[in-house]
Amino acid sequence: MSGADPIWLYRTVRLIRRFEERAIELVRSGDIVGGIHPYLGQEGIAAGVCAALRPDDVVAGTHRGHGHVLAKGADPGQMMAELCGRVTGLNRGRGGSMHAADFAAGVLGANAIVGAGGAIVTGAVWARRRRGEDLVGVSFLGDGAVNEGMLLEAFNLAALWRVPVLFVCENNGYATTMPVADAVAGSISARAEAFGIRASTVDGQDPAAVHATTAAALARMRADGGPEFLEARTFRFDAHHTFEHAVRLDYRSPEEVARGRSRDPVRIAGSRLPAAERAAIDADVEAVLEAAVAQALAAAEPDPATALEYLYASGLTARTGGG
Amino acid sequence: MSGADPIWLYRTVRLIRRFEERAIELVRSGDIVGGIHPYLGQEGIAAGVCAALRPDDVVAGTHRGHGHVLAKGADPGQMMAELCGRVTGLNRGRGGSMHAADFAAGVLGANAIVGAGGAIVTGAVWARRRRGEDLVGVSFLGDGAVNEGMLLEAFNLAALWRVPVLFVCENNGYATTMPVADAVAGSISARAEAFGIRASTVDGQDPAAVHATTAAALARMRADGGPEFLEARTFRFDAHHTFEHAVRLDYRSPEEVARGRSRDPVRIAGSRLPAAERAAIDADVEAVLEAAVAQALAAAEPDPATALEYLYASGLTARTGGG
Amino acid sequence: MPRLSYRKALNRALADELARDEEVFLLGEDIRVAASAVTAGLLKRFGPERVRDTPLSEQAFTSFATGAALVGARPVVEFQIPALLFLVFEQIVNHAHKFPLMTGGQCAVPVTYLVPGSGSRTGWAGQHSDHPYSLFAHAGVTTVVPATPADAYGLLVSAIRCDDPVVVFAPAAAMELRAEVSDPVPVPLGRGRVHRTGDDVTVVAVGHLVHDALAVADELAGEVSVEVFDPRTLYPFDWDGLLGSVARTGRLVVVDDSNRSCGIAGEVIATVVEQVRLQAPPRRVTRPDGAVLPFAPVLDRAVQPGRELLRHAIAHVSKDG
Amino acid sequence: MPRLSYRKALNRALADELARDEEVFLLGEDIRVAASAVTAGLLKRFGPERVRDTPLSEQAFTSFATGAALVGARPVVEFQIPALLFLVFEQIVNHAHKFPLMTGGQCAVPVTYLVPGSGSRTGWAGQHSDHPYSLFAHAGVTTVVPATPADAYGLLVSAIRCDDPVVVFAPAAAMELRAEVSDPVPVPLGRGRVHRTGDDVTVVAVGHLVHDALAVADELAGEVSVEVFDPRTLYPFDWDGLLGSVARTGRLVVVDDSNRSCGIAGEVIATVVEQVRLQAPPRRVTRPDGAVLPFAPVLDRAVQPGRELLRHAIAHVSKDG
């Protein structure tokens, strides 16, 4: 990943944007079962943060995790196949949207439990550093997650043990339908600062700004070893989850949505490139996704006889459910 | 309770002190099974805080809970009977040291799980205020508890919903053998302040100072309804738990213990009374405890046939373990 | 007769109890806008003090409910995902459940924990598809799994009125059911229901699987006469009701959507064979041991107990003897 | 032969594995000073990087262990109280257990959770006296309950070497046992042990109750020939071993210190009767349903399965038929 490279940043936000749009189509067509939590509007954060990472660094994502997985370098075709539940998927069709993982790319997994990733990535970074590797980790989390005790405990461990994890809070103003102001007493940054963790704030809609702030934090972290916190202010352009396309939930006014959508990370990153370059990237991204979707849909579904495969790493075989 | 009355304060710290010393004797004699977490040295906190409470206010205690229960007004005889597992005990012998409760006196219970009381007392206060009662609550907690996610979540609820709970952190420097500095990143007060909760600090060895600081906090809380936090610096004079009398754990130097014991809340409170008055109180406390111990030891043990009594408030009868 | 959906039945039970008793209030995530639809209309009718949206602080709000219950309130706590019960297992089992005995009867903890959409919600995968009712039956917390709209209403009402904590699992696979229900009434906890009488074999089915059991019983009607017993409450279990049925049929199959080992199906078999001599070895159809639901729909389905396996079990039990 | 205490056996297993494999490290509360004695001497020998005292942040340090394991470490997490497993139930069951399947085999989670002093520690009362092994057997997490010093050593070693999460319950009532053990060796997970052969009835006993079963078997030696089977691992259970025993004796009693409903005793009975025709109805001796251990010692004891009830169950099973 070439750092602040505006081409990489634009390509990445564009890739995530179009990936999500294609995925939503596949939800509509029934090829993706169970729906997704679209990352639309928040692409600048995954792109900006991951632009500052090295391949050996690790990230833990969230339920709204596609952007993190893609920006960290997972293959879009395997990712799409995973969403479609195919054997060629990143997780061989066993994980789906909320558990997509790519250990080879340093993605410890999206995670369906809010607030769970922080301690996991802290442990992973600590264990690898004990072996002499000098990686860092990123824990992505939503504004809702800062109310989870398990995450606050993870802040404590990372700070005490000086584990270099960047906790990136994607503050999109809501936990599902719960406004931040109704859910977070005090402030988001103060939650980290209470543990002696340095906190920064950044405009999450500007991928270059996210990158710059992240890079500065990572430089400090790589130098002295402790965790940091980054609050990226953002806006979720679409539904909390695609089920909201069918069931209207009343919590954001049309005006608020229009205002939020007016600051578009894809447009902001694109405006920094010449139109021709942008068009070339767009075309390339379309081709990548066209192939991704085609490959995903062409791939085999898993054999039901293998439903319990991978249940135990030790090779233990579970008793089946009888009959 | 007569507020800052130095007589009440001295009597209370002295009562707790001697109660604990008698209880330790009963642990040694085998009349109290399982041991206790002595409150020795920390008496000034329970006394000073409870002096500022009204009878209808509620408190939730800790594993080191005898002081809270006594200072809030539970009968020492019933409390001692509870520690001895007798039917005349506060909990009819079902709870013991770590679960002693006296709902009539506003004691929701000592609690064997560190960090658990905060949310419970918050809910209790909220529910009673919804009925128009204007009580407040106190959640006692140790320095170790501020590392428990569930407690930090409780800070959030109390602050968001403006429930008047005073979180009183008895910072005795250790969680069992773990020094605060090794366990608490940032600072203890900052943990509460992060949630917008006002925090004060007080010398926990001076019952009058604890009372004054508590009274000021409660006045603000009764006026505007939100929670507050109070860190009381203190020192545990004896073992974490009486098992330490048998098994030596190496974590505090003799010098540190001597230094800590030099500031004794009983002596401090006592120095504020004329010697004769102090002696009269001492004699009275001795008499109360003599009677408490005698009554406890004379009381019946529960009938094993009633082992499952009170298991279900609904009257449900559990299947027994067979045979 | 008016048709009532399962989801609406839960909604109506909440509304009726909120209206009947000022001490009832609701806590949960996104319940104001009624993301699960179970709380639809309640904010408007009862206001934000009694329909309280919570931050994502499950442990604290579960114990907040305990505290409120200790002083006489009757909270109903909605959980969006069955796995959230894992997150608050300590708060329910070690606190809410234990308070009455530990305090020697000084208090009660009448809290209802409601999971609308338990079990597999196809496509929600590993961490959102558990059916952990057997865990609560082990802990001894009253546990109900209504199969029908009428029972959804009646058991939820009884749960709210119960002086002990009660966990209500509303299986995702039952949430869209509809049935003719004129005037729903409370259903006593701890009482099973024979949905269909039969002479040859008793099938105990839990939650949504009651409907599968009934379908299979209908299919097999010519060959074997199946009695379908729905315990409705898993703890306390209606042992008398079940033993009466099995004493007549002499044969037993249990179908249940939780993991096999130490699940409710095993408990049913154990308790029955301790007391009744069966004419053939009993069988159970469950999730596998240690099941984790894989994402791909074909795999997700393969891990759940289905009609095919149930037919097989019935055939086996009927033949043997 | 040298005598080895159960507690020392655990200590030695930890020391041996720390010495053998750099990836092994310990996490827990007060383990540096070895409050439980199980980690005695290890700080000095292996240093604070590998013997890590944690703050009271059980959820985070449990998931910290998961994360470390995901990248190849082999953490052992000590819990001071069995109920702390309730507090981290989500982290173990919903994360550590599920990671391999959910990721399609991309990882393993070799974590050992060690509870030295599970079950009743007389006088510690309601919240410190649970024996929640059946919960983990239900979840499908490998669960061991060693009964003897040799097994404590051997099973803990195997747990640490296992590529899946393993919960090790060391019953408080077994911690002070001593036995002659010359050279302790690994004991395979999932393999039971016949402690005493017999012809008339198989008694399955878990953990410290193995010793009660042996004592009762000795007492009854003149009247009934009792075989004592110790599963050692509750999940995965050694069904072949047990079925072999029961096929010979034709009679079954199970004694186990967890709650009755959905406990391991019920599972044993269910699995056996699905496959073996017994000569008499089986029996189990357990804690009551929903047990909460009251404080007073006489009550605490009354709630635990004891020899009297076991004798009664054996008598009943032997007579019937």
Ligand SMILES: Cc1ncc(C[n+]2csc(CCOP(=O)(O)OP(=O)(O)O)c2C)c(N)n1
């Ligand atoms: C512990 C937990 N509680 C509740 C949920 C259900 N849930 C899934 S996403 C979500 C909202 C999360 O909000 P936030 O952290 O702000 O992330 P966002 O969805 O806004 O990206 C909720 C309540 C969950 N998955 N995990």
Ligand SMILES: Cc1ncc(C[n+]2csc(CCOP(=O)(O)OP(=O)(O)O)c2C)c(N)n1
């Ligand atoms: C959640 C939880 N974790 C661990 C324990 C075991 N334990 C009991 S007391 C204690 C130390 C508590 O320290 P602190 O909060 O400072 O209170 P203190 O004992 O110093 O009064 C520990 C670790 C427990 N009871 N509950």
Ligand SMILES: [Mg+2]
């Ligand atoms: Mg959000």
Ligand SMILES: [Mg+2]
């Ligand atoms: Mg302390």
